[in-house]
Amino acid sequence: MTRTYQSATDAPARSLNDTGPGFATRAIHHGYDPSGFSNAVQPPVFLTSTYGFESVAANEAAAALGGRLYAREYNPTTEILEQRLANLEGAEAGLVVASGMAAFGTLILSLLSQGDELIVHKTLYANTLAMVEQAVPRFGIKVVAVDLSDPQNLEAAITERTRLVFFETPVNPLSRILDIAAIAERAHARGVKVAVDSTFASPALQRPLEHGADIVLHSLTKYINGHGDALGGAILGDAQTLRTLHETGLRYITGAALSPMSAFLILRGLKTLTLRMERHSATALAVAQALEAHPAVAFVSHPFLDSHPDQVTARKQMSNGSGMLAFGLRAGYEGARRMMDRLNLITRAVSLGDADSLIYHPASLTRARQPIRKDAHLADGVGEDLMRLSVGLEDADDLITDLRRALDAL
Ligand SMILES: *Cc1c(COP(=O)(O)O)cnc(C)c1O
Numbered sequence: 544m545t546r547t548y549q550s551a552t553d554a555p556a557r558s559l560n561d562t563g564p565g566f567a568t569r570a571i572h573h574g575y576d577p578s579g580f581s582n583a584v585q586p587p588v589f590l591t592s593t594y595g596f597e598s599v600a601a602n603e604a605a606a607a608l609g610g611r612l613y614a615r616e617y618n619p620t621t622e623i624l625e626q627r628l629a630n631l632e633g634a635e636a637g638l639v640v641a642s643g644m645a646a647f648g649t650l651i652l653s654l655l656s657q658g659d660e661l662i663v664h665k666t667l668y669a670n671t672l673a674m675v676e677q678a679v680p681r682f683g684i685k686v687v688a689v690d691l692s693d694p695q696n697l698e699a700a701i702t703e704r705t706r707l708v709f710f711e712t713p714v715n716p717l718s719r720i721l722d723i724a725a726i727a728e729r730a731h732a733r734g735v736k737v738a739v740d741s742t743f744a745s746p747a748l749q750r751p752l753e754h755g756a757d758i759v760l761h762s763l764t765k766y767i768n769g770h771g772d773a774l775g776g777a778i779l780g781d782a783q784t785l786r787t788l789h790e791t792g793l794r795y796i797t798g799a800a801l802s803p804m805s806a807f808l809i810l811r812g813l814k815t816l817t818l819r820m821e822r823h824s825a826t827a828l829a830v831a832q833a834l835e836a837h838p839a840v841a842f843v844s845h846p847f848l849d850s851h852p853d854q855v856t857a858r859k860q861m862s863n864g865s866g867m868l869a870f871g872l873r874a875g876y877e878g879a880r881r882m883m884d885r886l887n888l889i890t891r892a893v894s895l896g897d898a899d900s901l902i903y904h905p906a907s908l909t910r911a912r913q914p915i916r917k918d919a920h921l922a923d924g925v926g927e928d929l930m931r932l933s934v935g936l937e938d939a940d941d942l943i944t945d946l947r948r949a950l951d952a953l
Contacts, residue, residue: 574626643762645799646776653792657683727755765896823866
């Protein structure tokens with residue numbers, strides 16, 4: 544596997560010295576050689592749970608090598624996806640699993656042990672937050688939540704027992720931006736590894752390893768698949784760590800294998816990632832600017848808006864702003880509920896990164912969950928008025944019209 548790669552949207556797309564293919568080309572072709580598969584232009588889907596061997600000795604040889612014995616740890620379709628994603632992130636190796644949560648679970652349960660400490664940014668995707676608050680401490684792993692918007696805060700938080708620093712950027716749901724290079728530099732100075740959940744950006748816009756991170760996580764369910772029809776997760780990084788995640792994490796700790804059918808769908812979605820991220824970013828910025836100009840709107844957050852507090856860091860580590868934005872209304876919690884019910888085009892739904900625009904109101908969902916989960920609460924920094932909008936691939940004018948109509952009626 545090659546470590547050479549170019550960025551998706553840097554201009555010029557490749558320097559004169561670069562001979563390898565560009566990002567968009569690799570998103571379509573890397574890791575698949577049709578000549579090995581009847582020249583099928585699209586990769587085949589191997590729906591098999593196990594693999595036969597010519598002899599007992601061949602079976603033993605495969606087992607000794609870590610094995611292509613069984614579909615939990617090996618499948619040709621998912622392997623193409625792993626190689627392609629690793630290449631796009633500039634990683635030595637990759638592992639794909641059943642969902643983004645499976646990726647986080649596999650990472651934590653494989654690399655950390657009782658007595659270890661995990662540092663996380665104080666604001667996280669709701670279920671990652673639930674895992675580090677409710678589950679991880681039950682296994683004797685101490686979780687320390689830190690405000691990494693000031694990377695200096697790491698200094699006091701790191702101890703001899705710290706094994707990993709984990710954060711998202713852009714951060715769900717407000718799309719605040721954390722400085723990957725500044726955090727990685729401080730963590731590495733103390734011998735601690737850094738893992739970044741880059742789901743909100745995708746490798747087309749941001750490649751954390753280029754900024755010093757050690758491991759990248761993705762929910763493939765979101766932009767990388769991009770069509771809202773499959774769940775998946777990925778972990779990308781150095782070959783040695785990935786071998787551990789594969790050989791222990793996936794094989795027997797979580798067993799959270801990705802379906803080969805989902806791997807096929809995600810490979811298909813990935814082919815248009817470059818184009819989609821350009822359009823998601825452009826449309827989201829237009830929608831964000833339109834919202835900012837509306838008198839009913841109290842705030843708008845999108846990483847490439849001039850008003851965004853982390854705009855400089857965003858432009859340093861992302862080639863575009865992505866399709867996620869957050870906003871709140873002067874009419875607060877009740878206003879958000881009223882406005883959302885008036886939308887006709889934008890779908891009220893959780894999830895993100897689909898061709899369809901999706902909007903959700905974390906505070907309403909959190910209140911609705913409290914009877915069944917008493918500890919449900921909003922992440923630090925998330926207000927009761929906040930709505931998260933995943934801007935899809937519809938015409939920008941249609942989305943703006945839908946939002947304006949709902950806002951004007953407030
Ligand atoms: C959705 C999401 C996850 C979890 O991924 P699933 O595929 O839904 O399990 C983790 N992190 C972020 C930032 C997400 O948006």
